[in-house]
Every structure is written in structure tokens, then in C-alpha cells.
């Protein structure tokens with residue numbers, strides 16, 4: 107089980123969650139952040155820190171955003187398990203599911 111970042115983060119990316127994560131497993135893409143499904147220790151510290159309420163426990167992910175489970179996994183298809191977001195740094199890509207979205211959260 108893991109936590110998942112869903113659509114309200116897309117094009118927001120304020121990184122409040124990153125500072126709360128004790129294992130540095132919240133990684134930055136081009137338009138969203140992503141939680142590594144294997145590195146996350148399910149502590150829940152990130153969830154209340156998110157101003158857009160984008161973070162959900164896997165079982166609580168709203169149906170309308172169920173695609174974000176796979177999107178959070180797909181972000182790491184080529185990265186594997188880097189073992190720390192700070193050392194890796196921001197990445198200049200998103201999984202196709204997010205890359206194909208129109209601009210979000212612009213109002």
C-alpha cells in the first residue's frame with residue numbers, strides 16, 4: 107500500500123509535502139510530484155501538508171482520479187528506485203497520463 111498524488115497537484119507543485127516526508131520519497135516531475143510506491147512508508151505525514159488536498163491513501167483515492175495510481179507508478183518506470191528525491195532532483199518529464207492533460211489549476 108502507498109500514498110498517491112492526484113490531479114490537484116498538477117501545475118501547482120508547491121512542494122509543501124516534500125518537507126514533511128521522512129524518507130524523501132516524493133519526487134518532482136515536470137508538471138506534478140509523484141510518490142514512490144515502494145519507498146513510501148505510509149506514515150501519512152504528507153497528506154495534511156498539501157494545500158490542494160492532492161494526496162490520498164491508496165484505498166481513499168477518489169474514483170475520478172483512479173488513473174493517478176498508475177501514473178505515480180509509471181513515473182518511476184525508467185528511474186527505478188532512486189532512494190531519495192533530493193539527490194535525484196527535478197525531472198523534465200511526466201508519465202503520459204499527466205503530460206497529456208490540458209493546463210490545470212490555473213484559476
Ligand code: SF4
Nearest residue numbers: 127146147149150152
Ligand atoms: S506517507 Fe509518509 S513516507 Fe509516504 S510519501 Fe507521505 S510523508 Fe512520505
Ligand code: SF4
Nearest residue numbers: 115119120121123156
Ligand atoms: S503539497 Fe500537494 S500540491 Fe504541493 S507539491 Fe505536494 S502534492 Fe503537490
